[in-house]
Amino acid sequence: MGMARRPAIVLTPRLPWPLDDGGRIALWQTVWAAAQEYDVTLLSFVPQGSETEPPPRPLIDLGVTIVRVPFRPPPLPVAAVSGLIGRWPYTLARYRSVAFERFLRERVAVLTPAYVLANNLHMATYVESIGGIPMVLRQQNVEHVWMERYARDRGSTAAGLYAREQVARLKRAEAFLCGTAALTLAIQDGEADILRALVPAARIATLPVGIDLARYPPRSPAEPAVLLLAASFSWPPNVDGALRFLAEGWPRVRAGAPEARLRLAGKSPPTSLVRAASRAGAEIAADVPSMPAEFARAALLLVPLWTGGGARVKIVEAMAARLPVVATAFACEGLGLTSGTHYFEGGTATELADQALALLRDPVRGDAPARAGRALAEERWSLPAVARLQNELVAQVAS
Numbered sequence: 001m002g003m004a005r006r007p008a009i010v011l012t013p014r015l016p017w018p019l020d021d022g023g024r025i026a027l028w029q030t031v032w033a034a035a036q037e038y039d040v041t042l043l044s045f046v047p048q049g050s051e052t053e054p055p056p057r058p059l060i061d062l063g064v065t066i067v068r069v070p071f072r073p074p075p076l077p078v079a080a081v082s083g084l085i086g087r088w089p090y091t092l093a094r095y096r097s098v099a100f101e102r103f104l105r106e107r108v109a110v111l112t113p114a115y116v117l118a119n120n121l122h123m124a125t126y127v128e129s130i131g132g133i134p135m136v137l138r139q140q141n142v143e144h145v146w147m148e149r150y151a152r153d154r155g156s157t158a159a160g161l162y163a164r165e166q167v168a169r170l171k172r173a174e175a176f177l178c179g180t181a182a183l184t185l186a187i188q189d190g191e192a193d194i195l196r197a198l199v200p201a202a203r204i205a206t207l208p209v210g211i212d213l214a215r216y217p218p219r220s221p222a223e224p225a226v227l228l229l230a231a232s233f234s235w236p237p238n239v240d241g242a243l244r245f246l247a248e249g250w251p252r253v254r255a256g257a258p259e260a261r262l263r264l265a266g267k268s269p270p271t272s273l274v275r276a277a278s279r280a281g282a283e284i285a286a287d288v289p290s291m292p293a294e295f296a297r298a299a300l301l302l303v304p305l306w307t308g309g310g311a312r313v314k315i316v317e318a319m320a321a322r323l324p325v326v327a328t329a330f331a332c333e334g335l336g337l338t339s340g341t342h343y344f345e346g347g348t349a350t351e352l353a354d355q356a357l358a359l360l361r362d363p364v365r366g367d368a369p370a371r372a373g374r375a376l377a378e379e380r381w382s383l384p385a386v387a388r389l390q391n392e393l394v395a396q397v398a399s
Helices: 022-035 057-061 076-085 098-111 120-124 143-154 158-179 189-198 236-248 248-258 271-278 291-297 313-319 349-359 363-380 383-395
Strands: 006-014 039-047 064-072 116-119 133-139 183-186 204-206 226-230 259-266 283-285 301-304 326-327
Touching: 006 022, 006 098, 006 189, 022 039, 022 116, 022 313, 022 383, 039 098, 064 098, 076 158, 076 301, 116 120, 116 189, 120 133, 133 158, 143 158, 143 189, 143 236, 183 189, 183 383, 189 204, 226 291, 236 271, 236 349, 248 349, 259 271, 259 291, 271 283, 291 313, 301 313, 301 349, 313 326, 313 363, 326 349, 349 363
Parallel strands: 006 039, 006 116, 039 064, 116 133, 133 183, 183 204, 226 259, 226 301, 259 283, 301 326
Antiparallel strands: none
């Protein structure tokens, strides 16, 4: 008889399915990896009223026990005030729930898990509900760095001033929670270094994003050519970048390639982006049935990003799909990519437009970088390989 599998608990701020944005892909990776070696109980927030719906089939097939906690974030004014005077800064205070805390305490008492894996700093605030069980903290971003960049970009606006106030509180919270965790898993080496400098005594390791390479079908580019800008538009840096490209880059592409189409595919586009896309003659696709199919039909992936944090999962997906990438150097930060070898770089919106135009006029230019990107995806980001690494790292601290 084999050894009995030990229990583990994974916490996520939303269900890690469907895989419709980079955040969910990163969440799914941690659950899938844990389920390869442990009996996993998943505790996740879900929108109120959805907790009685049938759970996602892939989670059932994975053998995961699912505990869905209905949740509605507090109103903005309440969360904003709490972020100033409460224990936790704004972005963390929004995810506090008495019900979630109760469910977690109950599951820890019943299961005595080998570890609790908290996805993102938001879920790590529940560390005091797990007793002496080791907590593994999975960071998709270094939160205080993202807030610093957001504050700088917003300047002296009300949002910028509030964000500036939040930076110090978020930095203290991040230091405390990383210091409390038995292990913190950063998503890229540069962010791991930042966290080591912040908390020298903490155990920090890098765990890259892992993706299922089999999800990406062979390419079949559409005619006329489609420039794909794929992102979750609930993330402000993605909206800012898309708006900047619509205003400064897209007119240049249309002048040089009038038949080309620009397709903005991703969840939760704000009204400002919908209107800007309409004025610019670009397409908005808020709820696409299959993002891999979007990659297959596109001529290239466009990543106009100048601020933010974490790893750009859409770039990793594009490389898995053998799709040429046109991006800023900032967008490729931490992925270990070389401009000209793995992607085409532009520093400004107009430079991105020029790179896109060059690819549209000579698509063969994209073949070598697309092959190199796929090879890198197979080497670094395949789900089974990253899952093995996750379990090896976690085994060092699991009870």
